[in-house]
Amino acid sequence: NAGVTQxxxxxxxxxxxxxxxxxxxxxxxxxxxxYRQDPGMGLRLIYYSASEGTTDKGEVPNGxxxxxxxxxxxxxxxxxAAPSQTSVYFCASMGQGSPPLHFGNGTxxxxx
Amino acid sequence: xxxxxxxPSTLSVQEGDSAVIKCTYSDSASNxxxxxxxxxGKGPQLIIDIRSNVGEKKDQRIAVTLNKTAKHFSLHITExxxxxxxxxxxxxxxxxxxxxxxxxxxxxxxxx
Numbered sequence: 766n767a768g769v770t771q772x773x774x775x776x777x778x779x780x781x782x783x784x785x786x787x788x789x790x791x792x793x794x795x796x797x798x799x800y801r802q803d804p805g806m807g808l809r810l811i812y813y814s815a816s817e818g819t820t821d822k823g824e825v826p827n828g829x830x831x832x833x834x835x836x837x838x839x840x841x842x843x844x845x846a847a848p849s850q851t852s853v854y855f856c857a858s859m860g861q862g863s864p865p866l867h868f869g870n871g872t873x874x875x876x877x
Numbered sequence: 878x879x880x881x882x883x884x885p886s887t888l889s890v891q892e893g894d895s896a897v898i899k900c901t902y903s904d905s906a907s908n909x910x911x912x913x914x915x916x917x918g919k920g921p922q923l924i925i926d927i928r929s930n931v932g933e934k935k936d937q938r939i940a941v942t943l944n945k946t947a948k949h950f951s952l953h954i955t956e957x958x959x960x961x962x963x964x965x966x967x968x969x970x971x972x973x974x975x976x977x978x979x980x981x982x983x984x985x986x987x988x989x
Contacts, residue, residue: 769920796975805886807966807981808921815975823976824878855920864970865911866977868920 767791769869771856777875778846786841786872788856795861797839798823799831801852802871808855814839816861846876879904881969883980890957891988898983900967901949907969910943910950911977915964924965925952957987 772787790797799811810823814833828850830842839858843850853873857866880903890896902910908929913921927934927941927950934941938957943950954961967980 800979805981807881807883808979810976810978813975857920864909864977865913865923865926866921868913868922870918870920 769856769858769867771854771869771872773872774870775873777877778843779877780847782846783842783844784846784874785843786854786856786874787838788840788869789838790856790858790867791837792858792860792867793836794858794867795836796859797833798857798859798866799829799839799841800855800857801825802855803852811841811854843874846874848876850874851876879907879969879971879976879978881967881978881980883967883983885983886981887984887986889986889988892957892959894957896954896957896961896985896987898952898965898967898985899949900951900969900980901947902969902978903948904969904971905945905948906971909970910941911968911970912941912952913966913968913979915966915982917963921966954985957985959987959989961985962987 769790795816798813800808812831814820817836853871857868883900911926914924915921940953965983970977
């Protein structure tokens with residue numbers, strides 16, 4: 766039982782490049798989330814998917830898109846990376862109305 | 878939306894002493910208050926949570942208190958050990974649990 770798996774662990778992009786962060790969970794959870802973590806800012810919600818087939822914006826959605834591919838997988842796409850998107854990205858999942866959040870180990874992204 | 882403030886941002890204690898981290902929230906509808914511990918290079922992991930119908934909850938050396946009138950809650954760690962060194966996040970959410978708002982984190986250092 767791996768829990769929440771994120772790939773890649775590290776990534777360096779140049780400004781304007783695109784990439785997709787992958788996330789998969791094996792706990793049969795309905796809800797999945799993408800957060801970003803920046804020094805002094807805590808964890809801020811980018812997008813979430815309450816259930817398969819639905820996605821909603823969080824606190825900081827600009828510059829990102831998401832896809833809930835199936836119940837297990839939730840991807841985050843940066844279409845045109847900017848230095849302000851340098852951050853650590855965490856994927857999380859949660860059972861239906863049943864906290865807590867279960868986090869992956871993060872993707873550290875640097876945009877130069 | 879919900880706003881969670883967390884203090885202090887850093888905390889150093891001697892091994893064996895107690896540590897207290899305090900959080901305030903703004904949305905009176907919030908009724909679920911989890912605390913997460915994040916070790917270096919890992920994702921946050923739940924250590925204790927409390928719901929609004931309870932004023933205090935303990936789990937071995939960890940306790941959380943909640944004052945709904947004042948909209949603040951606190952994490953207490955007694956008999957601290959070096960392995961307690963980590964970043965701690967408080968959070969708040971409403972009954973649907975879909976949007977969890979995090980505080981900005983406290984870096985706890987336990988000095989042997």
